[in-house]
Amino acid sequence: MKNILRLIVFVCFANALSAQQIPLTSQYMFNDYLLNPAVAGSTEYTFFSLSIRDQWTGLEGAPQTQFLSGHTKIGKKMGFGGYVYKDQAGPVNEQGIQLSYAYHITVNDKSKLSFSLGSLYATHYISRNALKPEEDGDDALNNIINKGYVGDINFGILYYSDRYKFGISSSQLLQNRLYDGAGYGEQLSNLSRHYNLYAEYSFPVSDNLSVVPSALFKYVQGAPFQFDINARGVLKEKYWLGVSYRYNNAIAAMIGFNFKNISIGYAYDYTLTDINSYSSGGHEIVLSLKIFKKAVESSKKFD
Numbered sequence: 001m002k003n004i005l006r007l008i009v010f011v012c013f014a015n016a017l018s019a020q021q022i023p024l025t026s027q028y029m030f031n032d033y034l035l036n037p038a039v040a041g042s043t044e045y046t047f048f049s050l051s052i053r054d055q056w057t058g059l060e061g062a063p064q065t066q067f068l069s070g071h072t073k074i075g076k077k078m079g080f081g082g083y084v085y086k087d088q089a090g091p092v093n094e095q096g097i098q099l100s101y102a103y104h105i106t107v108n109d110k111s112k113l114s115f116s117l118g119s120l121y122a123t124h125y126i127s128r129n130a131l132k133p134e135e136d137g138d139d140a141l142n143n144i145i146n147k148g149y150v151g152d153i154n155f156g157i158l159y160y161s162d163r164y165k166f167g168i169s170s171s172q173l174l175q176n177r178l179y180d181g182a183g184y185g186e187q188l189s190n191l192s193r194h195y196n197l198y199a200e201y202s203f204p205v206s207d208n209l210s211v212v213p214s215a216l217f218k219y220v221q222g223a224p225f226q227f228d229i230n231a232r233g234v235l236k237e238k239y240w241l242g243v244s245y246r247y248n249n250a251i252a253a254m255i256g257f258n259f260k261n262i263s264i265g266y267a268y269d270y271t272l273t274d275i276n277s278y279s280s281g282g283h284e285i286v287l288s289l290k291i292f293k294k295a296v297e298s299s300k301k302f303d
Contacts, residue, residue, distance in 0.1 A: 026267040036169040037100035038116035038156035040071035041079015046291040056279035061090035096122030118154040148178040263288040
């Protein structure tokens with residue numbers, strides 16, 4: 001029994017503390033601040049977004065993730081943003097918050113360059129009850145240190161215009177230890193650095209239609225290299241359809257629409273791994289709100 005419990009805990013840690021320390025969504029292209037803190041202040045409006053994701057639906061203990069984020073422009077050259085998240089996968093629960101500051105430089109009439117530094121604080125918890133041991137009072141389970149707290153630093157660079165964007169970011173730069181003295185070993189106790197490279201370009205097909213291809217390349221120390229390839233069509237800047245391929249993992253179909261300053265998006269993930277035999281896929285809903293700066297300034301005139 002002790003060996004089984006140790007195996008379960010090892011798998012949970014390896015999944016949560018190595019390859020998937022920072023959860024992402026399928027529709028990150030609509031809220032790329034989650035990828036890169038340098039996005040904060042890159043728009044002329046304040047942006048808020050809520051995403052709810054259920055991965056591997058039908059599989060007991062499957063990951064569930066929620067993000068609530070926002071970012072805004074301050075003055076002409078600065079941006080501020082933040083997000084809170086909750087991620088649960090089986091007995092492993094994680095909650096965290098990021099706050100970031102960005103500074104923007106004008107490169108030419110169409111392009112700008114921004115640099116950002118952010119701080120991240122997270123709590124990590126393992127539910128002993130969720131492990132469902134066959135025997136009560138097992139020492140291997142009772143001796144588990146099941147709570148961890150950690151802070152770290154994120155960094156991002158973004159080159160962007162109205163039509164394209166190219167960003168590089170890295171998170172958990174300090175690689176701080178989450179579980180001090182837990183005996184899990186350095187590989188499972190320390191945070192790993194994450195590297196993201198994201199690029200997109202909007203091609204106008206006609207006055208009412210544009211096609212936006214994008215790509216995300218991801219690397220985590222100690223994990224295989226990963227990448228996503230995405231494409232979406234946008235009609236009248238109100239409706240969109242898209243598809244995303246996540247290398248050796250999943251294919252996602254996306255649909256959404258804009259209504260005034262509110263956006264709603266839905267994504268369905270079809271799993272390409274063996275988990276597909278036990279799951280009906282994944283579902284994700286994203287709700288976003290844009291508060292335009294001009295609207296705010298106009299309203300002040302009537303106060």
